Amino acid sequence: MSLAETFAPALASSNGASRRGRLVLEHISKDFPGSTVPALRDVSLTCEPGEFVVVVGPSGCGKSTLLNLVAGMLTPEEGRLTLDGQAVRGPHPERTMVFQDHGLFPWLTAAQNIAFGLKMAGVPRAKRDQRVEAALEMVHLRRSADKLVHELSGGMRQRVAIARALVMDPAVLLMDEPFAALDAQNRTLLHEQLQELWVATQKTVLFVTHSVNEAVRLGDRVVVLHAHPGRIRREFRVGLPHPRNFDSPEIAQLVRLVRREIEDEVNRVNAQTDEELWKPKTPADLDRHSVGMGGGI
Amino acid sequence: MLNIPLALGEPLHKGWPLVLEDTVGVLIPSARPANAPSRHVFTSPLIIANLVSGVRLIVGFVISIVLGGALGLAMWRWIELDRLLGPVFLGLQTLPSVCWVPLGILTFGINERGVLFVLVMGSFFAIAIALRDGLRGIPPLYQRAGLMLGARGWRLYRYVLIPASLPAFASSLRQGFSFAWRSLLGAELILAVEHKGLGFLLATGRDFSDVAKVVAVMIVMVMIGMLADRWIFAKLQAAVHRRFGLE
Ligand SMILES: Nc1ncnc2c1ncn2[C@@H]1O[C@H](COP(=O)(O)OP(=O)(O)O)[C@@H](O)[C@H]1O
Ligand SMILES: [Mg+2]
Numbered sequence: 001m002s003l004a005e006t007f008a009p010a011l012a013s014s015n016g017a018s019r020r021g022r023l024v025l026e027h028i029s030k031d032f033p034g035s036t037v038p039a040l041r042d043v044s045l046t047c048e049p050g051e052f053v054v055v056v057g058p059s060g061c062g063k064s065t066l067l068n069l070v071a072g073m074l075t076p077e078e079g080r081l082t083l084d085g086q087a088v089r090g091p092h093p094e095r096t097m098v099f100q101d102h103g104l105f106p107w108l109t110a111a112q113n114i115a116f117g118l119k120m121a122g123v124p125r126a127k128r129d130q131r132v133e134a135a136l137e138m139v140h141l142r143r144s145a146d147k148l149v150h151e152l153s154g155g156m157r158q159r160v161a162i163a164r165a166l167v168m169d170p171a172v173l174l175m176d177e178p179f180a181a182l183d184a185q186n187r188t189l190l191h192e193q194l195q196e197l198w199v200a201t202q203k204t205v206l207f208v209t210h211s212v213n214e215a216v217r218l219g220d221r222v223v224v225l226h227a228h229p230g231r232i233r234r235e236f237r238v239g240l241p242h243p244r245n246f247d248s249p250e251i252a253q254l255v256r257l258v259r260r261e262i263e264d265e266v267n268r269v270n271a272q273t274d275e276e277l278w279k280p281k282t283p284a285d286l287d288r289h290s291v292g293m294g295g296g297i
Numbered sequence: 298m299l300n301i302p303l304a305l306g307e308p309l310h311k312g313w314p315l316v317l318e319d320t321v322g323v324l325i326p327s328a329r330p331a332n333a334p335s336r337h338v339f340t341s342p343l344i345i346a347n348l349v350s351g352v353r354l355i356v357g358f359v360i361s362i363v364l365g366g367a368l369g370l371a372m373w374r375w376i377e378l379d380r381l382l383g384p385v386f387l388g389l390q391t392l393p394s395v396c397w398v399p400l401g402i403l404t405f406g407i408n409e410r411g412v413l414f415v416l417v418m419g420s421f422f423a424i425a426i427a428l429r430d431g432l433r434g435i436p437p438l439y440q441r442a443g444l445m446l447g448a449r450g451w452r453l454y455r456y457v458l459i460p461a462s463l464p465a466f467a468s469s470l471r472q473g474f475s476f477a478w479r480s481l482l483g484a485e486l487i488l489a490v491e492h493k494g495l496g497f498l499l500a501t502g503r504d505f506s507d508v509a510k511v512v513a514v515m516i517v518m519v520m521i522g523m524l525a526d527r528w529i530f531a532k533l534q535a536a537v538h539r540r541f542g543l544e
Binding site: 093151 | 438439441442444445446447448452456457461463540541542
């Protein structure tokens with residue numbers, strides 16, 4: 001049975017009527033009171049239905065802020081945010097998120113965690129069980145259905161979190177560095193599984209990460225977000241078909257390209273800051289200096 | 298009943314070994330030497346006193362949990378209320394619970410309600426404060442996850458916030474119970490109400506200068522307190538911690 005078939009009952013509306021999930025951000029700005037630079041400034045981004053968009057940038061550049069705005073946890077000071085033409089207002093299961101720290105409820109089992117949203121939506125017991133079953137199947141966790149969160153490995157927790165988000169049949173799936181805490185092998189495994197799921201469900205995915213490698217592996221489109229204030233300067237189209245071979249030279253080349261773009265920006269910012277070295281440094285400036293060296297970038 | 302002079306000499310005349318032997322006799326009637334005078338008052342009254350105190354404890358503690366739980370929740374939800382009540386509660390917690398006895402008498406009289414008043418006053422602040430702190434300690438991520446999955450309004454409380462606060466609530470119950478037990482015994486010791494509880498038995502032991510009885514009742518008090526703590530509240534706490542993986 002193919003994944004798409006497995007999921008057909010759980011994610012009924014995700015195929016056929018799938019021109020759902022057009023996410024539009026127009027000139028979004030977000031300020032946090034008390035900080036000198038806005039977290040995001042004039043960010044515009046459109047995710048087409050079924051598109052896998054990855055926003056990549058150093059830590060502190062506003063990636064989580066961006067996702068929280070889309071999730072409805074935060075409201076922008078300026079700009080418009082719409083999903084399928086409807087203004088985004090407050091959190092809603094049509095926009096579910098996979099958090100870096102999974103955010104699973106420790107008092108519930110894996111299956112109960114996945115069932116949670118359906119229960120809140122008033123889905124009857126029998127239907128709920130069926131959909132939870134399918135969701136567990138899709139993340140290959142049927143045998144761990146009754147395990148508690150702390151009995152699951154890091155990778156399994158993220159798979160449960162993905163199942164919990166997808167079972168709601170969201171219009172857009174938001175992912176906030178979901179694999180950052182995993183070891184390399186597990187991360188690659190989850191990259192493969194996520195690709196598989198995305199191909200099967202045709203969801204619009206907005207994924208943020210600080211790892212260029214991860215971004216290029218997964219995304220149809222890689223958007224580079226620069227810090228202080230967070231804004232989009234460039235985006236790259238990854239024209240490779242799915243499922244991808246992560247070790248292909250095309251991926252390696254694109255990774256280099258994106259990295260160079262980010263380094264150029266960091267150097268530009270550093271040069272600018274060096275001229276102003278006589279000025280007392282704000283924490284934001286210090287942050288900026290450390291940006292180029294870290295992790296995937 | 299408070300004015301009967303205490304015969305402090307008895308244990309010295311009899312010696313502690315004899316007193317202890319007597320104590321065993323009070324606790325376990327069958328262990329009493331056959332020629333020893335029957336101490337009718339200590340056998341069945343001890344059981345009845347246990348039942349009376351037990352019922353009071355359960356009723357009072359449930360009231361305490363409901364009241365403390367509701368106030369803890371409200372204080373967490375409305376910061377203004379917390380600013381108003383928080384310091385008052387912390388202050389009142391420093392008050393030994395028997396200090397509520399006079400107010401209990403004046404408000405309710407020397408009756409069951411007076412005893413319950415002292416018990417509740419002695420324990421519900423602790424529960425309220427502990428629950429408030431427990432709710433404050435909930436990772437904000439749970440709330441966000443709940444909202445994202447459609448848990449709004451009371452459902453957010455019922456299905457996310459309350460369960461998430463369970464570890465803290467379990468500890469608060471354990472602490473609240475020990476407060477409740479101590480307050481109850483203190484109240485019973487002073488208030489001679491119709492049904493005689495353990496505290497009252499302690500008072501009669503004193504009135505009759507019966508050291509063995511006093512010691513025996515004290516042992517029972519300690520045992521009940523410890524058993525309830527070990528067998529109910531520590532187990533509850535351990536179960537919650539196991540569930541949450543908080544070992
Ligand atoms: N709740 C908040 N209050 C104040 N500043 C915040 C808040 N959340 C994030 N920020 C600031 O906004 C910037 C972007 O943060 P964030 O979106 O978490 O970055 P990222 O997820 O890319 O690491 C950072 O400088 C951070 O300090
Ligand atoms: Mg982040």
